[in-house]
Amino acid sequence: MTQRHAQRSLALVLPAILALALALSFVGFKVSEGTSIDHLVERGRQRLDLYETSLEREIDKYAFFPATLGLERDVVDLLVNGGEELTQRINRYLAELNKRAGSLSIYVLDSRGHVIATSNWDQPDSFIGEDLSYRPYFHDAMVKRTGRFFGIGTTRGEPGYYLSSPIFVDDHSVGVAVVKVSLEQLEQSWSTVEAPVLVTDENGVVILASVPSWKFTTLVPLTQERRGELAQSLHYNARPLPPLGLRSQGAVEFDKAEIVQLVRPDIEASQTFPVSGLFLSQSEPLRGTDWRLTVLSPFGDLRTMAWLNAALAAAAGVILCIAVIALYLRRVRLWERLRAREALQRAHDELERKVEERTRTLKEAQDELVHAGKLAVIGQMSAGLAHELNQPLAALHTLSDNTVKFMQRGLLEEAESNLTLISELVTHMGTLTSQLKSFARKSTGAPRPVEVRPSLENALFFLDRRLSQRSIRPEIDIDSGDLAVLADPNRLEQILVNVLANAIDAVDGVEAPRLSLSARRDGDRVRIEVRDNGPGFSESVRTRLFEPFFTTKDSGGGLGLGLAISAGIARDFGGSLSAVNLDHGGALFVLDLPYAAASEIIDA
Template sequence: MSIASFIRKYGLLLSSLVTVAFAVGIAGFRVSENLGLAELQRTGTQRLELYATSLNRQIDKYAYFPATLGLERDVIDLVAHGKPLTDTVNRYLEQLNQRAGTLSIYLLDRQGHVIAASNWNRPDSFIGEDLSYRSYFHESMQGRPGRLFGIGTTRGQPGYYLSSPLLAHGEVIGVAAVKVSLEQLEQSWATVEVPVIVTDQNGVVILASAPSWKFTTLRPLPDQERRRLERSLQYNARPLPSLGLTREEPFGENAALVRLAPQVDVVGSSRLSGNFLAQAAPMGDTGWSLTVLSPAGQVSAIAWTRAALASVASALVGIVLVLLDQRRRHLRDRLRAREALQRAHDELERKVEERTRTLRAAQDELVHAAKLATVGQISAGLAHEINQPLAALRTLSGNAVKFLRRGDVATAESNLDRIGSIVDGLGTLTNQLKSFARKSSGTSGPVDVRRAVDNALFLLDQRLRRANVAVSTEIEAEQVTALCDANRLEQVMVNLVANALDAIEGTASPTLRLHGWREGTRVVIEVRDNGPGLPEHVRAHLFEPFFTTKESNRGLGLGLAISLEIVHHFGGMLTGANHPKGGAVFTVTLPAADIGETPWATTSRS
């Protein structure tokens, strides 16, 4: 089937299957992706709660620490009355800072100047610094706890600032501040499975599991906002670049699909880029937001794989359904075709039997006609063979009458005996000719090959003597027995010997050699002459009907074709070739009869 015909026949069906498979694949992708993202969201929610708990625990550990400083009488006296107690308070704050594990603890007066600090004896001490610009100072001066994550202007060290107002007689007389490091928490986050970030109220990343993400922004900052943050010194003049996080599609409550672009010149940024499911949660009253970024690339890959499998499965199901329908139609058409074929077969069997009978009858007629043609060819020689005995009969019978009249009974009896012998000879000749000319049944039986060869030579004896042919026969009588029909074997041998006589006509010393022997389960008969042999163009058409090299009045070219058909009928072979020593040789191969069977000897003389 050509491609064009295939497309015409199955084009619409294939396009329908492709469309259905594509639709199933898209639907499967959507369903699989939504299920995968839902599972990812559940896992992200658990992680979000876990990270929020750890962050709140870290912050709450120091939440009430600044307020406890207001319980110390020395701290209140120093802030309220001046410096006589500065050394005592500084040492107290230093010891307290060491035991609490904070970065620094310090006290501010009403003007925002540091009057005591835990790092009082270090070169980078806070004492004397004006921190009135810090937001936590203003919040505490208004009587509220202050909270701020920023970068110190002295040492440039980031930390979380907690402040509390110092009260005396119900009046705010100063501020106590504690700076806490969250690096330990960040270090624990560095080993988590998914990225996590904490942003402050300005949208600046202040904590992150990836160090390169710190002090970046979730979105590009407007110029006005950037200048305000620079004036506040909260981030100590950090450039605050954008993280490169792009929101693509919301997914449920407090979740969205985002895309994170790779950061330039950051080692390992390709691992922290791609598609993520972002889930955010506020951090109490701090104004912070905790965000977990769950990688969604694997979910999409799995969804595409499942979509491909769904498409293939739907295509296979469609193909199976189509094949089943085609099979049903094929079986129905096959049943109809089988019924029609059976009817045609029955009709053909009837015609074949009829034609076989006709052809068999025609073949038998053709074989018999070939025998009659052979009889016609040898009739001239037989007429000469019969004329001489007839003349002798006339002479001997006339002499016998004369001798009887004279009373010479003995001589008359001698003539009559000779007449009887001549009549017997004529009877043998006519019986042999009659046996050869009669129709044969064609049934197989054991045949003495020597007897068949002798009968054939007897029929052609006149031609052999007239051509002065030297005949050599090498066949053991009653030892070489073939399984065939005696009459038809004689016909084959007559045809082969007659062809050999035609071939050696005009040869100086014509010779004919007939050799027969048994070879295993086969009997082989060779007819060889010493003529010019078979030309190459003759060998190619040797057994074709009506092919002959003789003159038109000497045959129709059916002798070898009929002989080949006779030999094939009995399961044998007939071949013709040139002998290495010259001349042509025809070989007849027939099945050998069982040794225990009696040779067919009566057919040739019937």
């Protein structure tokens, strides 16, 4: 092949290389952008579900308050008969209730919409005597419905969420109970997430947002007529309600999703997420309200990465073409090298196949270990239950045979004694199975007052077999009297079983194993402690103790999820689970939960 022939061939191939590079760039951009949008949409849906759940949970904490006030006899007497002394007593009661609940204010309206009792009765800006009949939540409650309303207070200018409920006497509405709560704590938690979120009401006004300056702006401009109506109703207490500045850039091929552009001042810059530029907007209505929840997933980096991938695709195409040309120009000299490369590729493919096969084998072995661990737990439960029931069953067999013989001989007194023993054994066996059934029963997870002592006893019962095998006699020290926490009974037992099982494993191999449990009330908290005299744990282990899938046990000894799940359950109940090393050796686990009077317990 001559040099001129090579140059002529190269001149013919160059346009084809350029066309291929442009085609690969276009395809790479479209594929990268589509894949990234798919991922962004999915993450946005997950965020919508998460934010919706957190908002509903925050509101539901106070949903029962107004209806509860309607059950107070003093409140009903005040609405029916009035009286200065009764008013003062209700005021003090509402003030204390408001303090404990953590709400902004609690007050009672008569049938005309006038405030007759309020939690801020002794404050300069007291609501006493105010006419709130124009508020929508008053009208909703007076027609025998619960009221829900977000607005700005006309007295303090403080935004909040109002929940109202009618107060009945002989099926007639005589007044309305109102609780005003703040959602600022929820907004503060939103400000730390990776994408901005906002909530709009029925007027399209932003009432909650992860960026404070976005509050009380509108997604679409309001007409002058509508602004006049809102100003007259004092819904937003004369706030200017400027537009937020969202401009649609076109919908994507997914429901409830569009690309929007937001231009905001630089002073609003957030450390956790951008507050201006392109976003993928996803919205959905909130159940039971006229509100809409909107998540703005940052879109700017997505296109930057798509262009980068397009450039990489084009470069790869060009490099590929150059490699083909080089092979074409040097086909004779590189023929042996090409065969060597093919052999190397075959070796590489074979190695990948073997690696994949070995990985699959290891995965199957790991799955078998996890399955074996599950079977071991089931076996321990079965062995423990068989051990506990075996002796009573043998005794039942003997007693029943003897009873038949006593009755045949006419010894009715001895037969009656045997039947009494049989009844006691059956009751004992029923207690064992009912405790196991209670532990395995599914629960709603809703917190309510739960006595500590029965939960500890059930947890110890479940682990009785392991305690007996290690000759451990737990030392129990619980405050006398009613001691209860605000939790779910089954989940509380799950925490205690996980912590106690961890302590039992810790004392394995200790010459004189000890395990002590204590429960004390400290103000409005209950502190449950589990101590062991094991070797304790290093600082590196302690810092990762509650991480998912972290375990110091050998493979098959556990998945490392027990303590992580327990810590999460404790947080859901408003408490915490922590661990420290004891000075004299061993470890201490502390479960801290809100106190609840045991007298308030209602059987599920």
